[in-house]
Amino acid sequence: MSDTVLITGSSSGYGEATAKLFAARGWNVVATMRNPADGKALAALKNVIVNRLDVQDRKSIDLAITEGIDRFGRIDAVVNNAGYGLLSVFEAAPREAIQKNFDVNVLGAMDVMRAILPHFRANRSGTIIVMSTAAGAVGVAGESLYCASKFALEGFSEAVSYELEGLGIKIKIIEPGSAPGTGFTARAQRERAGFVIPDDYKAFTRHAAQLYAEILRSADSGAIDKVVESIFAAATDGTDQLRYVPNEDARQVLAARRDSSEEAYMALMRNFNRPQLETAK
Ligand code: NAP
DSSP states (O other), X not given: OOOEEEESSTTSHHHHHHHHHHHHTTOEEEEEESOGGGGHHHHTSTTEEEEEOOTTOHHHHHHHHHHHHHHHSOOOEEEEOOOOOOOSOGGGSOHHHHHHHHIIIIIIHHHHHHHHHHHXXXXXXXXXXXXXXGGGTSOOTTOHHHHHHHHHHHHHHXXXXXXXXXXXXXXXXXXXXXXXXXXXHHHHHHHTTTOOOOGGGHHHHHHHHHXXXXXXXXXXXXXXXXXXXXXXXHHHSOOOOOEEOOSHHHHHHHHHHHHSOHHHHHHHHHHHHHHHHHHHO
């Protein structure tokens, strides 16, 4: 019997590419998304079903999991991929926008995990793959709120892995770099539309926009494929490796964070952000 994966946020980007890769490699796929009409191409693939799942709607989470188990007999892996970037100057972001970002990126992932755990505990087996980002371990100028949600997700995922490992359940954290070609940037622009940024931040936002463009420019070629391959490896390699860093840009900055002294790391990052500090004067 083939293994089965359930993926959140499969309408585009990494989620859609992950669904295609697992299906191509013989897995059963429960491709979930907020609007199943966005999944017609996936639904046409062998052994793929498309179910509605909004991570802000717990009933839809329970239903998608139940339907997946009914259709394929069991679920072996969950990819907690749904998420988006709230990329804004902190002061300009209304509390409601921050709350929504945490609801999707953090509590949504927790709710999916909570819903699948009884099934995984009963099987004494299961893998939960969490989509973080390099910005889940490194503070990036202009991304304070996104970093906050992904740092929270990483801290939670690392800590909960200890309480689940004795039950045969693995947690895997993916830390991609930047990937032009998903819906991420357009969604981030939509989410911050209408935010009123105090004039004092003009120099900062100009510089943060330059940094963001530079980050996209330095993306790995084939970044999406590398991320998706690392998700597949996390589901299948049988190891207890917690973190996967599929892209070179992320590897560099995370190596600086993890392998350097605090002083060396902060010197590097301040230097990276210095043009913003100078123009802000
Ligand atoms: P994307 O193309 O915008 O995909 C995001 C997916 O999340 C979409 O399918 C979206 O569905 C879904 N989603 C958003 N809110 C949801 C909700 N309430 N319930 C269910 N699904 C929801 O962007 P992506 O780059 O593939 O992002 C996927 C994940 O990778 C995110 O967690 C992101 O933080 C992470 N990531 C991205 C990058 C990057 O540079 N692209 C880098 C590192 C990490 P709708 O179509 O319905 O909105």
